[in-house]
Each structure stands twice: as C-alpha cells, then as structure tokens.
Amino acid sequence: MERLKADVVVIGAGVTGTAVARELARYQLKVFLVEKHPDVACGCTKANTAIVHAGYDATPGTWKAKLNVRGAAVYPQVCRELEVEFKPTGSLVVALAEDQVPHLYELLNRGYVNGVPDLKVIGRDELLAKEPYVNPKAVAALWAPTAGLVNPWGLAIAQAENAAENGVEVLLGAPVVGIDVTDGLVTAVQTPDVIIETRYVVNAGGRYSDEIARMVGQDDFRIVPRKGEYYVFDKRFGYMANCPLFPVPTAISKGILVTPSVDKNLLIGPNAQDQEDKEDLDTTAEGLQEVLSEALTMMPDLPVKDAITNFAGLRAVARPSNDFVLGPAPGVPNFINAAGIQSPGLTSAPAVAEVVRDYLQMAGLELKGKKKFNPFRKGIVTFRDKSHEEQARLIQEDPRYGQIVCRCETVTEAEIVQALNRPIPCTTIDGVKRRTRAGMGRCQAGFCTPRVVEIMARELGLSWDEITKKGGASRLLLGQTKCSAAVKGAGKDA
Amino acid sequence: MRSIKYDVVVIGAGPAGLAAASRAKAMGVKRVLLVDRDREPGGILQQCIHNGFGLHLFKEELTGPEYAYKFIEESYASGVEFLMNTMVLTIQPDRQIYAINRKVGMLKIEAQAIVLAMGCRERNRGAVTIPGSRPSGIFTAGTAQRFVNMEGYMPGRHVVILGSGDIGLIMARRFTWEGAKVEGVFEIMPYSNGLNRNIVQCLKDNNIPLHLSHTVTKVHGNERIEAVTVSQVDEHFTPLSGSEQVIPCDTLLLSVGLIPENELSRDAGIHIDPVIGGPVVTDEMETTLAGVFACGNVVHVHDLVDNVTRESWLAGEGAARLVLGQQPTRDLVTTKAGSGVRYVVPHKIHVENLATRTTTLYLRVLQPEENVRVELVSGTKSLFSVHQRVVRPAEMVSINVPPKRITATAGEELMVRLVREGDKA
Numbered sequence: 045m046e047r048l049k050a051d052v053v054v055i056g057a058g059v060t061g062t063a064v065a066r067e068l069a070r071y072q073l074k075v076f077l078v079e080k081h082p083d084v085a086c087g088c089t090k091a092n093t094a095i096v097h098a099g100y101d102a103t104p105g106t107w108k109a110k111l112n113v114r115g116a117a118v119y120p121q122v123c124r125e126l127e128v129e130f131k132p133t134g135s136l137v138v139a140l141a142e143d144q145v146p147h148l149y150e151l152l153n154r155g156y157v158n159g160v161p162d163l164k165v166i167g168r169d170e171l172l173a174k175e176p177y178v179n180p181k182a183v184a185a186l187w188a189p190t191a192g193l194v195n196p197w198g199l200a201i202a203q204a205e206n207a208a209e210n211g212v213e214v215l216l217g218a219p220v221v222g223i224d225v226t227d228g229l230v231t232a233v234q235t236p237d238v239i240i241e242t243r244y245v246v247n248a249g250g251r252y253s254d255e256i257a258r259m260v261g262q263d264d265f266r267i268v269p270r271k272g273e274y275y276v277f278d279k280r281f282g283y284m285a286n287c288p289l290f291p292v293p294t295a296i297s298k299g300i301l302v303t304p305s306v307d308k309n310l311l312i313g314p315n316a317q318d319q320e321d322k323e324d325l326d327t328t329a330e331g332l333q334e335v336l337s338e339a340l341t342m343m344p345d346l347p348v349k350d351a352i353t354n355f356a357g358l359r360a361v362a363r364p365s366n367d368f369v370l371g372p373a374p375g376v377p378n379f380i381n382a383a384g385i386q387s388p389g390l391t392s393a394p395a396v397a398e399v400v401r402d403y404l405q406m407a408g409l410e411l412k413g414k415k416k417f418n419p420f421r422k423g424i425v426t427f428r429d430k431s432h433e434e435q436a437r438l439i440q441e442d443p444r445y446g447q448i449v450c451r452c453e454t455v456t457e458a459e460i461v462q463a464l465n466r467p468i469p470c471t472t473i474d475g476v477k478r479r480t481r482a483g484m485g486r487c488q489a490g491f492c493t494p495r496v497v498e499i500m501a502r503e504l505g506l507s508w509d510e511i512t513k514k515g516g517a518s519r520l521l522l523g524q525t526k527c528s529a530a531v532k533g534a535g536k537d538a
Numbered sequence: 539m540r541s542i543k544y545d546v547v548v549i550g551a552g553p554a555g556l557a558a559a560s561r562a563k564a565m566g567v568k569r570v571l572l573v574d575r576d577r578e579p580g581g582i583l584q585q586c587i588h589n590g591f592g593l594h595l596f597k598e599e600l601t602g603p604e605y606a607y608k609f610i611e612e613s614y615a616s617g618v619e620f621l622m623n624t625m626v627l628t629i630q631p632d633r634q635i636y637a638i639n640r641k642v643g644m645l646k647i648e649a650q651a652i653v654l655a656m657g658c659r660e661r662n663r664g665a666v667t668i669p670g671s672r673p674s675g676i677f678t679a680g681t682a683q684r685f686v687n688m689e690g691y692m693p694g695r696h697v698v699i700l701g702s703g704d705i706g707l708i709m710a711r712r713f714t715w716e717g718a719k720v721e722g723v724f725e726i727m728p729y730s731n732g733l734n735r736n737i738v739q740c741l742k743d744n745n746i747p748l749h750l751s752h753t754v755t756k757v758h759g760n761e762r763i764e765a766v767t768v769s770q771v772d773e774h775f776t777p778l779s780g781s782e783q784v785i786p787c788d789t790l791l792l793s794v795g796l797i798p799e800n801e802l803s804r805d806a807g808i809h810i811d812p813v814i815g816g817p818v819v820t821d822e823m824e825t826t827l828a829g830v831f832a833c834g835n836v837v838h839v840h841d842l843v844d845n846v847t848r849e850s851w852l853a854g855e856g857a858a859r860l861v862l863g864q865q866p867t868r869d870l871v872t873t874k875a876g877s878g879v880r881y882v883v884p885h886k887i888h889v890e891n892l893a894t895r896t897t898t899l900y901l902r903v904l905q906p907e908e909n910v911r912v913e914l915v916s917g918t919k920s921l922f923s924v925h926q927r928v929v930r931p932a933e934m935v936s937i938n939v940p941p942k943r944i945t946a947t948a949g950e951e952l953m954v955r956l957v958r959e960g961d962k963a
Contacts, residue, residue, distance in 0.1 A: 276664070280804070323760060327669045329777075353664030355672065432627075432636055436539050436644035446640030448575065448625040452801075473674075488662040490678045494689055508691055513674035517761040520674050521691040522788065525716055528690025 048213075050076045050242040052404065053233045055220050055256055057084040059196055060385045061248030062203035063397035068404075069210035070419075072412045076240050077204065077212055078233065080219030082515035083475045084468060085200035087250040088389070090478065091325070091357025092272070093314060094196050094305055095288050097388040098135060098188035100155025100163060101298060107368040109158045111392035111399065116190050118394045126202035127423035128195060129306040133287035135191035136175065138342060139184045144292045148186045151293075155188070162189045177284040177343050191288060193306045196390050197478045198423075201468065206421040208467040210414070216469065217515070220249075223259040223379075230260060230379045244378045244409055246400055251322045251360045253369070253383030262373035265365065265384065269322050269358040272314020273331040275339075278350040278486050282308030289342055298387065300338035302346070307481065312339035312346070314357065325356045352486050359386035368392070370399055377407050424462045424479060428454035449499070450492040452485025457499060464503040471504060473497070474514045493520070539644045544571040544619075546857045547635060547649035549626050549802070552581020553843050554834025554850040555655035556609035561854030562653070563616040567861050570618045571647070573637060575625045579613075580606035581657060582680065583843065585687045588708055590735065594844035605843060621645075629806040633829055651857035654803055654817070654825070654832040655850065658839055660705075661795040668700070670757030673764070679705040679793040686712055694789025698766050699723040700754045702730040702737070704841060706793020711740035720744075721785050724752040724768050726775055729906050731795075731932045733841055754790065755782065763790055796839045806830065813881045814838040820870065821887040821897055822856030823849065831857045838883050838900070841934055845900065866890040869948035873899065876915070876955030880904050880931070889948055892939070899937045901954055903929045911957045912937055916950055925959065 054065045057079035065077040081087070096119050102108035123130035139145045148165050155163045164187050171178060171185045208214050215235065222234040223245065232241045249256040254267040288303035302312050313335045332354055340346055362369045362384025369383040380403045382396050389396075405411050427435060427445055439446040444458035463470050463479035473489075473496060476482055482496055483489030489496075497520060501508050509521040523529070545567045548559040551574035559572045578584065583591070586602030593599055600608075613620075624639040635647040660678035675694055677685075682693045683705060695718045699706045702725040710720045723741060728751050730737055741748050749768070755777050756767035765786045769777035798816040800808075809818045809826040816837035817825040823833050833853035834846040859865050866888040873882045883900045891897060901912070906928070912935060913923040921944040922937075929935055937954070946952065 280801075325760075326671050326756070329669045329755065332667060332669060349665075351664055351667065352662075354667060354669075432539070432644055435627075435638065439638060439640065439643040443640035443643075446638045446643060447623070448638070451575065451625065454627070487659045488664050490660050490662060490681050493681055494684050498689075508689065512761075514761065518674040519762065520693070521685060522694050523692050525686055525690050525692055531690075 046238045048076065048238055048240045050074045050240050051409070052076070052244040052246060053078060053240050053242045054246040054248060055233070056248035056250055056253070057200065057204055057214065058087050058089040058248065058250050059085070059200040059203070059390055059393045060382050060396055061246070062200045062207060063393040064246050064248055064382060064400050065207040065212045066203040067397035067401050069207045069212050070414060070417045072414050075207070075212045076215060076242070077207060078215045078218045078220060078235060078240070080217070082217050082472055083470065084204045084214070084216070085197035085478065086514070088358055088360055088386070089200045090197050091355050092196055092387070092390060093301065093303065093311065094194055094390070095135070095303060096130070096192040096194050097391045098155065098163070098191040099158050099160045099388070099391070100151045100186070100188060101293060102158065102388065104154060104157040107370055108388060108392065111368065111395035112388040113159050114395035115388070115392040119192065119194065119391070122394050123194065123199070125419045126199065126206055126421045128199045128202045130192055130194045131306050132192040133304070134187060134189040135288040135290065136171065136188070137186040137290045137292060138171065138178060138182050139292055140179055140182050140341065142183055145184050147292045148184060151186050160188065160190065163187065175286060175289060177345055178289060179342055179344055193288070193304065194390070195306045201479060202421050202423065205467045206419070209421065210417050214468055220256060220259070223256070225260050225376060228375055228377070230376060244380065244404055244407065246380050246382055246404070248382045248385070250385070251358055253360065253381065257373060257381060257383065260373050260376045260379045262376065264374065265362045265369050267322070267360050267384065268318055268320070268363050270361045270386065271317045271319055271324070271356050271358055273327050273335050273354065273356045274311060274313030275332065275335060275351045275354045277310040277347055278352050279308045281310045281347045281350060284310055284343065284345070291338070291342060300335055302339050302343045312336070318361070322358070325358065327354050327356045331356070353488055360384060361386050368396065370396065371403050372407060380404055380407065424459050426459060427456045449495045450480070450482035450485060452487050453481040455480045455482040455492070460496060460499050461503060464500065472512055472514050473500070473520065476500065497521070539646055540642050541646045541648070543648045544569045545649070545861045546570045546651045546653065547647055548572045548653040548655055550574060550581065550655035550657055550836070551576070551579035551620065551622070552655060552657050552834065553583055553606065553609065553846050554657065554836070555581070555653065556606070556613050557847045557850035558653045558655055558831070558833055558854035558857065559618045560609060560613040560616050561851045562858040563613070563618050565855055565858030565862070567858045571621060572613065572618055573621045573624050573626055575623070577623055579610050579620060579622065585684050586708070587687050591843050594842060595847060626802060629802050629830070631807055631827060650829065651860045652830045653853050653857050654830065654836050655834050656799045656802065656836045658796040658798045658835040660792070661797055663792060666792070666794050668754050668757055671760055673757065673759040673762050675759070675763035675788055676757065676790045676792070679703065679709045679791045682709055682791055683712070686716065692716060692718065694718065696787045697721065697789045697791060698754070698768070698785055698787045699791045699793060701725060701792055701794035702732045702748060703793035703795060704732045704736050706791055707732045707736040707740040709791055709793070710746050711744055714744045714746065720746050721787060722747040722749055724749045724754060726751065726753040726771055729930065733933060753777065757790065758784070762788060764788070766790055796835065798836050798839065800836060803832070803836070811881070811885065814883065818885045819883065821852070821884045821891055822859065822865070823853035823884070824856055829860060838881065841932065845934060845936060848898065849900070871946045871948065871950045871952055874951055874953045875901070876953040878904055878907065878910070878956030879954050882954045887952070889946055892944060892946060893942050895941055897939045899939065899954060901935050901937070903931055903935065903956060906930045907956060907958070909959045911959055913955055913957050914939070914944065915953050915955065916946065921952070929956070
C-alpha cells in the first residue's frame, strides 16, 4: 500500500470540495483532493438548478443566509478567473395571485436582513415586460438583480483544474474507506489504493458526508437526500425565460421554477421528495408530472412536446439543523466539515471555501501565501460561440476545429481532444459531455456517440468496447459483432 | 475565408440530396454542389444493409448501400460536385451558406437555389419521457444500427425494444442474427408503427413477440441498464396499474419516431408546418423562402425511400426551373387535411402544373381504416377520388392526379379526406 503525506486531504470533489481545494492551493500546503467517482462533479453538483441565488430565501442568522450573499457577490470574479459560464440575469419570485403578494414583502424584508442588495417588488406590467411568457395572471414579483446562472459542473471542473495546476493532487476513483484517529486527532485517510498521512481533513463528502463524519466518531448529524426532478427543453425555446422564475416558496423548497440555463436551454423543476436511499436518482412518472403541471402554472405556453431530457438530483440535507454543517467535528479539531451543503450550496461554495480555510487556520494550520499561485484557468476554446471570422481562424490553427462531432451543440473534434487532455483526467463519455456539451443537445447523443467513442478510444488508447458512460460497469458496447470478431481473429492469425 | 458560387447547392447527400442534385444537373443546370457532413455520400442508407429498397422504383430488392450507389454513380456521372466532411453552419435568407471542413476551413457558398435534404433524427428517451435511472445501454435504434452495421460493435446481448418503428423492427432481426436475445417489441399504440412486411419478416419469422398497447414505464440499473418495467396502457395511453412486468435486459432500443431536422431551416426563417415538423412547400418543393427547396425526410418522414427519391426529383426540377428561369406562374391553390387525414404534402400546388403534369399528393391517415376512398374536394364538390383497400398511419398514402384531371383557380382550397366506401360524404 502506497503511503503519501499531506497537510490537508479534502474528501469529495463536488463544487464544494473543489472550491476548498482551489482556496487551499493559494498557500504553501500539500493538498490532496480525493473523490470516489471516476470524475469530479459526479454527485449533487451535476444535477441541480444551476442558479446563483441572491440570498433572500434563507432564514437570517443561518450559515445559508450568510454564505449565500457572500457567495453571490464573489461569483462574477470567480467565474471570470476560471473561464466558467456565468450570466448575471437577476431572478424573479412571481406572485400568481393577490394573496401571495405579502409573501413577496416577507422575502424582501428577509433579504434586507440578510444583506441582499437592490431587491424590489415590481408590478405586473414591469414583470410582463421583463418576462413576456410568464402567466398573464401574475400580479407582482420580487426582483433580485444579483442572482444569476452558472454551469455548476463547469465550475467544479474549473476549480479542480485550477487547483491541480497550482499543485493540488487530485485522486479520482479513490473512495475513502477509513480515517485514522489517534488521541482525538485525524492522522491518515485510507482509500483502497493509498494511505494519506495528513495533518487536516476537510469533509466535503456531499450525500455521504455523514458517513465520512462517522469515521471520526461524529454522529450528531445525518444526511437525508431530498430528490428533485427536472425537465430540460430544446434550446430553441430558451427565449421564453430571461431569468429564473420562482413561484412563492414553501417550507421545504423554493418551489418548481422555470429558468433558462447558461446554455440557453429551458429548465423546469425541481420538486422535493425526501428519501433514505442516497443512490436513488430515478425520475418518476408522478414526480415529472408534478414538475410539469406546476411549471405550466408559471408558464402556460411551455413547449411540453420539446422536452429533450429529464433527470433527478439529490440535495444533501443535514438533519436536524437543515443548515450547512461547517467547522470541526466535536472532539476532533483537525477534521473540518463542509457538509449538508444543499441549496443554496452552489451559490455558497466560494464562501464555504473561505470559511473552511478560516477554520483550518483556527485549528492551527499556518497559511503562507504561494507566490506562484495563478488564479486564472484557461478553459477549452469553444467553437460554437465565435464569429465566422474567428471560427475560420480556429480551423486554420487546428484543422480539428473543422470537424463537427456533435451537430446539435456544434462541438468540434478539437474541443473533444482538448477535454481528454487536461489537468484533470477525463475518461468517460459523461465527462466529455460535461466538458464540451457533446451529446447534451436535442438528439441526446444519437448522432455523436459513435464519433465520440472513436475519438476517446484513439486518445485514451482503449478499444471501443472499453469506453464507459460513467465508469464502473457502464460500458457502452458489449463486444464485437460476429463478422467483426472473425475478421479481427483472422488478422491475428495472419 | 474561401468564397465560391454555385447555381444549385444541395445540403445533405442522402437519398433525397442525391436525387435532387442529379435531377437538377439533368435538367441543364451548370454548377450543382452536394454538401454533406459525413465521409461518404449515401446518408443513413449506408447503415441500412438489409434489402427491400427500390421495390417500387426499380422492381428490385436492393440493400441500402446498393440503392444509394445507383444515385451516387448517377450524380458523379452527371457532373455533380461533392463536398464531403463538410458541415453547414448557417443558411442566410439571401442564400449565402456558411460551411466548414478541416481542409478548407470556413467556406462561404453563394447559391442561386438551395435544396434542403438534411433528413431527420430519431426521437429519444427525453422526448418520450421514460422514468427511472440513467444507465448506459439505452440506444435509439438507428444509433445501434450504426454501431452494429458500420462499426462492428454490439451495443448489447439481451434486448428490449420500445416502439415498432421500422428501424426497431429491422434491428430486432439484426440483433437476433448476431446471437443476441430480443425479449420483445413493445408498442404503446394499439397498432404497429412499422411496415407490415417488416412485422412479418423481422418479428414473426424470428419468433419475436410484438406487444401492442404496452410501454416501458421504468428503467432499472445505475451503471448499465439491468431491467425495464413494462406496463399495458389504456386507450388514453395511461399505464394500467397491476399490469407491470419487470423484464431483465442489458439493452433498451428506442424506435419511437423520427423528427425532420430543420434547425438550419428555422434559423433561415423558413416557415415550418408543426404537424409534419418540416417546411411548408409547394408542388415544386419550394419553401416559404424563395429559392430554397426541400425534399425527403427533412420535409416529412417517409417510410419508403422510393417516395423520397420521387419527391426529391421534383425538388431538383424545381430548383433547376428557378435557375433556368422556367418557374410556373405563381398562381397557387392550397391543400388541407380533412377528416381522417393527419397531413397532406405539398401544402400548395401551382395551377399551371395541375394542367401540365401528374401531381402527387402524399398523406398520412389518423388511424387504420379499411375500404375507404381518398377524396379531393373543393368546397362541397368532389374533384377526384381513389379507392384504398387498407390505410394505416405507418404507411404513407400517395395519390397521383393525372394532368388536366382537375382544374382549379388560384386561391382555391383543396381538401383531402377519407370517406368510408358506402358512406355518403
């Protein structure tokens, strides 16, 4: 068993863990980021509403309230540094009846207490001018200009890449199977392949953060996943919403909303269903129906027939607090939790990273700045959003830009090759999809799958039938045809 | 950026594009260019290695590649120029085309006439909303066909097929021949959506059961698909509780319909008929954007390639007539789907053409019927009718109206409807 030495081990490479890893990369520290999946951003990060919330929703005084506002404030800069898509669209909470209007003022007041800037209640005319496709029965709305849209997995990938470029070691496919604690201090983190001796551990284990905490004896919270289901619609209808449109919220959820995505798809969801199973990401007929009928209340002309996919995500809700669980485990001062990070967890991620850094410092970790830290990360150079002149130049520089692989999303071979050769290894079809959007369009990978598999096999030195969708047993192809196998066999004999 | 000029530019070198290009050339157009994103012309026919193509046109049972080859050969021989591995990015309303390939980079192509022949794509899981998990092993039938027939790989060994579209039926047989086990074909409608000959030759001959009024209601398995739940549905397509049955499998194939691929057309501002998913066209196959023609599956989904070819000849002729200054006078009648009919193509017919050539109307019926008349009426007046012994939604009906058989005046509306024999209309 290989033994490694670290100052800090961050467990979990979702948007929170990668934010923490990038934050710690600023200092002279040996940091490991360990993730059980074959890629980063495979848990809650890959399936959520992808919104940077303004922060009027959370109960004042909670971590959620504090970190949401701080997170939203730093998002534009973080996304600029990391070349991640961020759109400062603002957001609206729409009152569809007069009796909902008082709720808008409640949210306005709560937002004021939480320090959310520039909130205001707008009337029907202003609302319909901003959002012509909203239900015309709407009477008023709360306008929150600091909200926005982000690509959540894009952010996690970018944070991980930037962390790696600044010296953080990223171990993928490395589930934590045990944590050694001696005299009330964590001494090592075990994975099946390596033992990392470490001075500090950060628990950003998402849905499994309670189980990670139990490895050091902490048993005062548990994660109850809350499922949310979504529909995604064809990009062609992205114009129907200019910003996230929330209904008036309920006790457990911000409600089923209609929102554009950074990539101009229309997205509706999520519902909210508490469950015990941490792996159950099934969509259900009932859940999808609920999402659809509520979204239709917000937008009666929703292009129901042009849904291109549906999915479910899990929110890692911590019981009993229902708040983020941040700080050292009781009695284990060098084990810092960043757990229970559910909505507005994506928004809060950059702020959570700062809080975790401060807790580490309070626990005795010396933070000496690294002179060479480079906060900037260059993304994959995309083809689709360029002018014809720029596109012509790209093809001249690299002819692989002249080969469209995914026609729905206009993704070129050059982009796929880049995705497969970056600081964080990308080894799955879903990984390529999240980095390039190949397969995310209206045909949902019908046309591009054979081409993507071909490029992956070539770049990764694998045979076609070794390529997986998402690691493990998710192989796409189960062997060769009779003829093809026979021909190959004949070749070998000759 | 390289700039080139052509008389007619055809986008898509499948059966539609090949027929349109070679016909335009045969009509006397000087410079005809075929642009296609794939490595070789032929389109989806190249992966359709089964036979049965060309039965109507050539009285032969050709394979897809054989059928394509006839037209590839003809196009080359007639002097059509090919630009392969080239993707069209945009079509501007002034008929300037921007396209890319790795050799030349960005190309600007100016065309006097454009023929859209981009074909269609398959409806997928998202479009039909199958609940459950999202493992690997779920393929549209056409993607599976490409893997098996062109790449030599097996998507799976233990297969359930949802939808009785023709590609699904063909693949049921193909998988069986490869030694895979096909559990059955499940079709939500009370009737099959494939051609009758495919039901017989692909399913019955291989003892593969077809379950009508059934659908997949859940996908199981987190990494690779492990099973599906199938349920019987009532007349409103609602799953009947208690009818659920879990079928273990490693592959789910979807053959649940095709969608004309009109992103380029839409972006160019061409009017799309929502019923067919393709451009509104005249009998010259001209779209609402002057000088832009369309044919084949980009207009409406065909079940026989022979009909695609026939329709595409019209588009090639139409484009040629525009280039050569021989377009008919712009007096048009409109067509309309009446009772029992889902749609009629073309949407508009030149009055002049009704007098000078046979006019073919393509239509699909709403439900299976026996012993009917397809009738063309104007107001209350029956103009033309033909008897059909059986009509089914899965089989396109074509009606040939001989020259001078009917007369009409510009602006008149011709309705096409089904009348049961014996019924008075």
